[in-house]
Amino acid sequence: MATKKTSKKASSLPSKSKFTAQEAAEWILESSDEESDLESFLSQDEEDFLEGVDPDLEISPDADPDWAPEEGTQAAFEEGEEEVLEEGEEEEQASTATQPPPKPKRKVNKGRGRGRGRGRGRGRGRGRGRGRGRGRGRGRGRGRGRNQSEEPEQSTEPWQGTDVEDITPEQPVFKPARVPGPQILSGVQYSVLQLFLLFISNATLQTIVKNSNLYGEKNHPSTWQKITLQDLYSYIAMVVYMGLVKAKQIRDYWSRSELYSFSFPPSVISGKKFTAISCTLHLSSPDDDAANERKRGRSGYNRLCKIQPLYDAIRAACKANFHPRQNIAVDERMVKSKARIALRQYMKDKPTKWGYKLFVLADSSNGYTWDFFVYEGKGMSISKGLSYDSVMQLVDTRVLGQGYKLFVDNFYTSPALFKDLLAKKVWACGTIREQRLGYPSRRPGGLTNRSPRGTICWIREGPLVFVQWKDTRDVRFCSTIHPAHSNHFVQRKVKEADGQWAEKSIPAPPGISDYNKNMGGVDLSDAMIGYYNILHKSRKWHRSFFYHFLDIAIVNAFILHRELAMEKEETPLTQKEFREALVSELKAAGSRSTAPPPSPPPSPAPPGASHRLRHFTQDTTAGRRRCVHCSMKTTSECSSCKVALCCLVSRDCYNDWHTLNNL
Incomplete structure (x- = not known):
């Protein structure tokens, strides 16, 4: 008699035609657990990333490195249908005599491999975090996903010291797609405003004017007065001015109080018009916003719809007007905001804890923002981990060329990334985390707590060199550019036995100096933006991005001005002077202010006149x-x-x- 096949899924309906109320309740509980655990899995990966951990490229520090199935054990499940059997679990007995006998119970070691397991046990699985008994759990068992057995096999070669020579890796031949530097007409004298308009053009500003008028007419039909391109010039002039001259509240710039009495703002734009433009500033078409909103929760929904026109325009302009030199860096940037939107992130270890996260590629020599993209949250399509995909998306060799040296921090560095970059003729160097997949952390001979300062340990695996260096703390990095050690020293203050501090030269890997020199490209850009930041509080998230995009355009325009001045052997303006000149030129190109002129100082009363x-x-x-x-x-x-x-x-x-x- 043919036997009925039972489904492997815990949530499937039992094969019995009749079942008790208790069995029905267990089946319902099983289904609900499966749903809630799936949601827990989605949120856990997001929490990992917010803690600075890439779930797809890192392993749990307490995972058992020696986990392996016992001999004679065969995983008879296809991918996506693996099971976790716990100690003490009993197979359900066949309900009828026609069903086949139960399979012998498989014993699985207690090693905790990283993975999402489908547990059929009734208790909490040995899960990483939120594994529930029946249903889908995030388990430390032999689950679906990565576990320790998926790590690349590592040799037993120990860490080497400086007494063993390392090879000098092949150095990159720099073949950029364009001549590095400004990509604008040489021999032309650009004004400050012309440099700014290279990044936010008149066509882009006209689009903002059009969309702002549509939004104003739709939401304030009785009071809205159409704005012009000249009005937007005046508005931007005032926004940049606010980054130079700080006031506690925006209305203070137009206050007639003796304590303020700013004469410049009323000559640029009236306070009433400035407020009106701020409230209705819209980067995208209201019709496009409405069409996109109808797709919410479905495929095709665009979280960045409200900033898309300016977002696309400024990214294209940044790449078109400058070509990076050989040393480049990728890092994160936070745009401060507390607007209630899914794009907002919380990073507890960052100076800006609440805001929007951007991944940025910058030129290490001058801080020019060459490309960037906004992190959209867990809805983003990720194939090999967020850190891996972020770098590969920004480092586009079709536009950049070959022979670049990339510097990244420990969130991005992984052996898989560096090997794939090298295949694209991009060399890389960066600090690395001990838990990163592929890092030889369990080899003997590495640094210990007793290692003296300046100790260098290294392992080479083909084009990759892993280096441990003892400074004030243990430093770990990976490189495809540098040898493990050379005759390189750094100056450090060391406490002598008598308690006195003395400056000494200690050995250091050659990659450390290059990393410290070139990793700060994005930080340099952030610093220049922060000096005269025009960002002010806004309840609308897309306006925060508008202000940040203005800052990117101004800083990049200033860098172009400085590059052109150096080519002509002229003294460039400081950033403060550059912004002041931009405000003056925007004011001259803007509309005449409708604000009343400031009151002239009162003339003294004629001699002998009586005051009453x-x-x-x-x-x-x-x-x-x-x-x-x-x-x-x-x-x-x-x-x-x-x-x-x-x-x-x-x-x-x-x-x-x-x-x-x-x-």
């Missing part, structure tokens, strides 16, 4: 003027000075103002 208070209107509400001292509305003035002044118990501006002006 009088009311210029009998109506207590209509016809009032603003007091020149406190800016509050009043009905009184000085008959000789012809200026409105309050004269109340709570504020005696009449006497205060005359005393202040020696009248």
Whole structure:
């Protein structure tokens, strides 16, 4: 008699035609556990990344390196259908005599391989984190996904010391796709505004004007007044000015109070128009936003829809106007924001803890932002791990060329990445984590707590060299560029036996100096942006990106200005002077301000004139003027000075103002 096949999935319906209420309850619980555990798996990988861990490229530090199936054990499951059998688990008995006898129980070691296991046990599986008994669990058993047995087999060769010579690896032949440096017309005298418009062109600004007008007419039909390109010039001039001259609140720039009295902002744009543009600034078409919103939760939904036009334009402009030199760096950047959106990330170890995460490729020599992309969260398509994919997406050899030297930190460095980069003729160097897959952490002969300062241990595996160096702490890095050691020394202050500090030369790997010199390309760009950061708080996330894109454009334009000045052997402007010139040129290209001109200083009363208070209107509400001292509305003035002044118990501006002006 033919036997019925039972499904391997824990959530499948039992083969019995009748089952008890207890069995039904267990089956329902089993199905619900499967759903919740899948959700836990998705959130756990996201939490790992926010802690600076790439789940696809790192292993658990407490994993058992010696895990292996016992002899005679054969995994008879296809990929995606593996099982985790726990100690003490009993197979369910066949419900009828026609069912085949149960298979013998397989015993699995307690080693905790990294993987997502399908556990059929009733208890908590030996899971990494959230493995539940019945249903899909994230387990330390022989689960679906990576475990320790998937690591590349490592030889038993121990770590070497400096007494063993290392080979000098093949050095890159630099073949850039274009001549490195500015990619603009030589011999042309560019103004500051022209350099800025290379990155955010008039066509891009016209798109912003068009979309902002559509958004304003849609949401404020009765009060919205259309803006022009000249209005947007004036608005950007004021935004850049705010990065140079700080005030506590935006309205303080247009305050008539004696404590502020800024004369420049009212000459650029009125406070009312500035606020109106800030509230309706829109980078994308409202119709495109509505169409994209209907796709939310389905394929085709674009999280970056509201910034896409400017996002695409400035990325293309950054790559078009400059070509990097040989040394480049990839690192993260945080754009400060607390807007409630899925793009926002929390990085507890970063100076900017809340904000949007960008992956950036920069020229190490000057900090030029050559390319970047926004991290969209766990919805991003990832094939070999976020750190691997981020670098491969930014390092496009079709546009860059070959022979580049890439410097990355320990979030990105992995043997797999460096080998694949070398296959594309890109050499790399970076610090590496001990838990990274492929790192020979279990070889004998490495650094110990008793190793003296300056000790170097190394292992070479083909084009890769792994180096451990004892400084104030253990430093680990990997390189395809450098030999493990050479006659290279660094200066360090060392405490002598008598308690005195002395400067000594200690041996150091040659890759350390290159890494310290060239890894800071993105940090240099961040620093230049931070000096005169124009970003201010906004409830709308796309406006935060607009302000940051302005900063990228200004800093890159400033770097171009400096490069051109050095070619002509001229003294370049400082960044402060560059921004000041940009504000002046934007103001000149903008629309004439509708703000009232600042009040001229009062002329002194003629000699012998008597000062007395009088009311210029009998109506207590209509016809009032603003007091020149406190800016509050009043009905009184000085008959000789012809200026409105309050004269109340709570504020005696009449006497205060005359005393202040020696009248």
